Amino acid sequence: MAEGVHRLDVAHVNCYLVVRPDGMTLVDAGLPGTWGALREVLGHLRATPADIDAVVLTHGHFDHVGIARRLQRAHETPVHVHARDRRLARHPYLYRPERDRPPYLARYPKALPVLGDMVLRGALGVRGVTARASLANGHPLDVPGSPVPLWTPGHTDGHCALLFDDIGILFSGDAIVTLDPYTAETGPRLVANAATADSRAALASLDALAQVEAPLMLPGHGEPWRDGVRAAARLARAAGAR
Template structure:
């Protein structure tokens, strides 16, 4: 686990396979996503690393409810009792009333691709096959009176209710898995979309990028890969170029 301060009070935490974000304002913390089940200890350690503790968390925001984004968050939320908020269309997914994520059969169909098998083995060790639900998840209600003044940006496609979050005071965009800068299944770096088999609706996920392009930010904080300095417009253009066969 590494913790990178990307702006005043904004910290990108990189686990071994996925990221989450801590937004600190005084003693209060907003957590955005929370890693795999195996990242639960690292999530708490990241709070300690920025001088806070679980009791300082006032709310958690979820970009989407895949196991690698809520697995480490669920037990902390259940123990501490802070609200877990996500896009209205994502609530049923977070509660596991529906499931919209690649399963073992989907991964197996792509296991012959370089890096996919190694990633899958590591993901299983982190708890990828566990059934994780956040029964307390509720739909976010704007405006959000939380540290960082996060602004939800609907970006459906990766899941039906995927939501990115703009942190306007910090000039940062938390893009979740709508737009990443790397992933263990690829050697490619820089702004890009995840492999299509990870998306619930790949065509819709491609269109969702356009919702990010006009946003005012100077740093991208993705669900996978390092922070990227540049505007969302530039990042989206790079990702679209790669979708079209560019490098």
């Protein structure tokens, strides 16, 4: 994605290994099936999972928590999240979206293979993790790369995008995605109401992202967006809530 930034794309779920001079940070923890991809990337770097200094979660949904517990248990890797998502990270299936999912599957049948791939990679068997409530809006986090959390509630109450300002990258999590797993629609947008807690808050959070000047946005689902975060926020607002 950029020098020292490695994308792990497993079953349409992205997480990112960020290698900086002061160590390695894993942004989000994907699905259980992400473990093999992580080992492959680390092997290429002549490193092991024990060399990861921190896991930072953009939010606590099951498809972003997948291997966090494994890293924590095996290697005592610190896991960080916003305080409002700490409970969700422990219980990553206990949340109520705005709308029920079955109507989406009927309305958007192209999403069925996407969701099916996620199930095959362990989406139904994620175990939660006890994370540190370390993310505070606008305050650099004391992990390699010193990302600045941008509190962007809506998708979840404690969702945070992560700005690595020195390398010009915003990790948007699910505040803006370029693939919605519940509709299979592409391009910058919000995640469907079938997995979003409060779409009005999610739309309002785009205001904060529209101020970010980073040229590269790396989302939780979908392809990288290289035309600037401001443009992504504008297009996501135009797409609206689904």
